[in-house]
Amino acid sequence: MGNTSYFNIAVCMMGILILLIHAVNVIIKKQKQQDDWILLDFFLFTIAHFAAYLTFTLLKARGSSDLLVMGFYTAFYIMNNLEVFLLFRYARAYIPMPSPTGKVLSALSYTVFSLYIALDIANIFTGIFFTAVDGVYTRSPTMILSQGYQFIMFAAILVVALGSPRLSVREKTAFGIYCVLPLVAILLQNRFPGFAIAYASIIVAIEVLILLISIEKNIVIAREREKNKEAQIRLMLSQIQPHFIYNSLSSISTLIAIDPAKAQAALDHFTEYLRHNLSSLTETRLIPFTSELRHIQSYVALEQMRFGSRLQVVYDIQTDDFSVPPLTIQPIVENAIKHGVLKKLEGGTVTIAARETAEAYVVTIRDDGVGFDPAAMDSTGSHVGLRNIQYRIENTCRGKVSIDSRADAGTAVTVAFPKEVRV
16 A cells, blocks of 8 residues: 555555544534534534545555456545535534525525535446546546535535524534535545545534534523523522511511410521522532422421411422422512412412423412413513523523413413433
């Protein structure tokens, strides 16, 4: 084997190893988005692409033939186009595009890709791109036209990425390098025939793309965590309301002379309520639902101490072996009490239910209070920031919050916690 063969074998083996590492990282990733799955397809196909070229290089070292050259190079031409096709799919999923633009580019990609696959197959009979003479790969004068699909789609991805107002400079650089580097490699390939420069450029381009995109995603995740933390702090502070503390302590003070045992129980509930609120300020992990339920029971006991028969609470807990973000269910119960049943002169009933389905653990808080218009809900005014609660549940554990409410008909808030995030 000559220097070109050793170079090509080294490039292919290094590419396969690097891509396997990236593929495994995506596979073991707990929470995958759509672009992660498409990226995994891209990695696995590129591994197959490198493995095919490695096989061809080893077979060619033992001897070549027109059939071997035509068969493998036809496969490589098709694989080159398919690799760019998969890259466009990833770019389409990752880069925010207006619907008309995305549809036009997708139609362009499918149309031109299909055309070039047909041309690659037709080359076997026409030799418009390459031929094999005595087992030697020989380029045709029109060979450069075989790269048409790649040039078109690289240019399209580059224009869309650079023009996207929602991509950061780092993300634009990642896609820009990936689009430009292979084009440069194609030109160098003509200058140094036999060396797998294009394959080497793919490795470098993938590494740059993954590195910059990973950095950007980590920055976004850090920002989301910070926003989540700020929302949690705002919610916690909103929960420790001076008038609630004053009213609770005043009621406990009155009970001390009338019923010391009941006063002691109320004081225990008050202590548990404050302890949970304060601990939620620094807690970043999910907590057992049983812990959140104890917090709810402490809060409910304090409110029942004040409002007596006007407030009835029913617990329908069919399962409690799951976890939730801290201080998420209790504020919903508080909303049901303060902005639901206690808005009615005669009061009402709040039902707290927990059940298990095949996909999730579902908590429902239902009241027969005055109801409200969910469309008018905001994060700064009424209902103790239900928008903040929704944000935390969705971003902490990918839970889903649904609200069903009508004026004078009560409210039902349902929270579904996916089972795969159970801790």
